[in-house]
Amino acid sequence: MFNLKSLTVFAALAVLSVTAQDRNAIYACKNPWWDGPCRTFYGGRNECVNFSGSWNDAISSIRNSGGGNGWHCQWWEHANCKGLVYQNQDDANLHDGNGRFADRLSSFRCR
Numbered sequence: 554m555f556n557l558k559s560l561t562v563f564a565a566l567a568v569l570s571v572t573a574q575d576r577n578a579i580y581a582c583k584n585p586w587w588d589g590p591c592r593t594f595y596g597g598r599n600e601c602v603n604f605s606g607s608w609n610d611a612i613s614s615i616r617n618s619g620g621g622n623g624w625h626c627q628w629w630e631h632a633n634c635k636g637l638v639y640q641n642q643d644d645a646n647l648h649d650g651n652g653r654f655a656d657r658l659s660s661f662r663c664r
């Protein structure tokens with residue numbers, strides 16, 4: 554009985570740790586300087602995730618929350634990770650500089 558219980562706990566921890574490594578979080582806001590509404594989005598390694606619904610072409614601040622764990626993300630102009638790509642991992646204001654990606658991101662992919 555003791556062994557079975559230990560095995561179950563071990564298996565649960567293993568699942569948690571695999572999940573933590575295989576899924577990344579990113580944080581995005583509809584207004585510059587992390588002004589809300591804001592949301593966390595999740596994606597697996599190499600998985601392309603659309604910003605769908607009201608989040609499409611609406612994001613003004615974006616960051617990769619998993620940089621410290623070795624994740625690198627790409628932000629895309631169109632759905633399905635197509636079009637122009639942007640690689641700044643932490644941008645509080647997409648409207649500054651050339652503003653090319655402000656209110657224009659439609660998907661992301663992290664690896």
Ligand SMILES: *[C@@H]1O[C@H](CO)[C@@H](O)[C@H](O)[C@H]1NC(C)=O
Pocket residue numbers: 601602603632633
């Ligand atoms: C992403 O959006 C495109 C265009 O609307 C759609 O064809 C595709 O199925 C979507 N991908 C996912 C994973 O929902």
